[in-house]
Amino acid sequence: MAAEITIDITKTYPGRAPIRTRIAYALDASTVLILFGPSGSGKTTILRSVAGLEWPEQGRIQFISRTWLDVAAGIRVPPQERQIGYMAQDYALFPHYTVAGNIAYGLHELSPAERAKRVDDMIELFQLRGCEQAKPRELSGGQQQRVALARAVAPRPQLLLLDEPLSALDAPTRLRLRNELRGLLKQLALPSLIVTHDWEEALTLGDRIAVIVDGNVLQTGLPQEVFSRPMNADVARVVGVETVVQGRIIKAVEGLATVEVGPIALTAVGTAEDGPDVFVCIRAEDVTVERVGSGETSARNHLAGTVSAIHSLGAMAKVSIDCGFELTAVITRSALADLRLAVGAPVKAAFKAGSVHLIPRR
CATH class of the missing domain: 2.40.50.100 (RNA polymerase II/Efflux pump adaptor protein, barrel-sandwich hybrid domain)
Incomplete structure (x- = not known):
């Protein structure tokens, strides 16, 4: 059964055009929805609003049957109650925690034995065996990415949110890990929202795409169709690839x-x-x-x-x-x-x- 997500919000910042976003999508178990647009277009604000890390002045956010935000009704569900996994652009790993400690961070509700088992499962899934006691500074960029992703999915969220998941990597590593990340997302079978401004990442990772400019969703659809058939000049300028x-x-x-x-x-x-x-x-x-x-x-x-x-x-x-x-x-x-x-x-x-x-x- 598809998981319906509705994002209908207005968020304002001083000196900037308001971010007014309306997205309604049915996300199957492994659907990846890309929020695509240039830097400053409001993509991260939208993602953080879904995560409960930003509070829009107007609107509502619903996922499946739960309302996470309804400003008019006074509903504001905090992040920890939304059952989401969130990976920040810079990964935000705790520098003094080990790999195992970072992954275990959001598992406080489990018993010690269940927590250890869940961490071990994540170590295996994300190919981090042998790195359990390493600190983030001792890891490569690709390993840090996998630790951050493991930490995000360890609590078994209903929705996964990734903010520019490859941007912190050098170009060769980014190229190599694009397909690896796509494979992991399909293996996890979690509906996901990914922010990116890179059209290659959008085509590689996404099942659906929403093109965002100045906080407004201009076009949605299959990535290939949106890139090859932009509906107007604004979308064409953003996607930049005609065929x-x-x-x-x-x-x-x-x-x-x-x-x-x-x-x-x-x-x-x-x-x-x-x-x-x-x-x-x-x-x-x-x-x-x-x-x-x-x-x-x-x-x-x-x-x-x-x-x-x-x-x-x-x-x-x-x-x-x-x-x-x-x-x-x-x-x-x-x-x-x-x-x-x-x-x-x-x-x-x-x-x-x-x-x-x-x-x-x-």
Whole structure:
């Protein structure tokens, strides 16, 4: 049975636009809902309001059959009574506690034997065996993340809240741990809300996404659909990736991968470790539109297609091309005139292998 969450709040800060958020979603046992948007958009405030760490001036928050906040009715359920697991952006581990001590921190209601068993279960689940007596400063960034996550889920919450869970890590570690975190979340089978401003993390981790700008939810849906079909210019500017389609790596040799997208084969920079199932992401500015019959450039990918739509962007134009999948390009108005483009016109789309970004889809 899906767990319904309703967030309908207004929170104000001096000198800033009010955060007015309305989200209503049914979260299945392992659904990950991403709160996505630029820094300062209000994502963390929303998450902290759900956790009971911020108190909006107006509105209500409900989860399943419980009302956690109803300002008009005077209901304010404190954090410790909400049955949530919360992981802060900086992990907030207690520096003088051991790994085992950090994980056990929220388990005071259990008997000593039950507490020890629960901690041991978390040590096993999060692959922390051998680190039980280590202090946070003795751990790698990835290990600290796992300890913080173990502490959040040890009390067996009904809802898990993660604030930028990968932002404290260096880039190589962040890349490696994205898929590991996704696997853990599915294994835990806990409905989760995750705050991130990173579109790769949103696509990797999320089952659903809510795009937030200035505290307002502009669009919700499947991450792939929201990224590839933003409903307006504001969402398009935030997500920043115009083409996101599903693909499958069929071959990878010397750092170049051949990826099938429906009937089309693309060449991308990638390895077999990225797949086989991937999201294929291409930014519109990396796509060159050419006349049919023109000489080919050095780009690895040249796709024949038909113009399906043209939208004016002032000095630029967005061109949608049906080439076996919908591909978006952005070109100048003068190039649009020189190429004599119109809906239905045959064209070639070219882009380099390095412009095809692959994100594992697991």
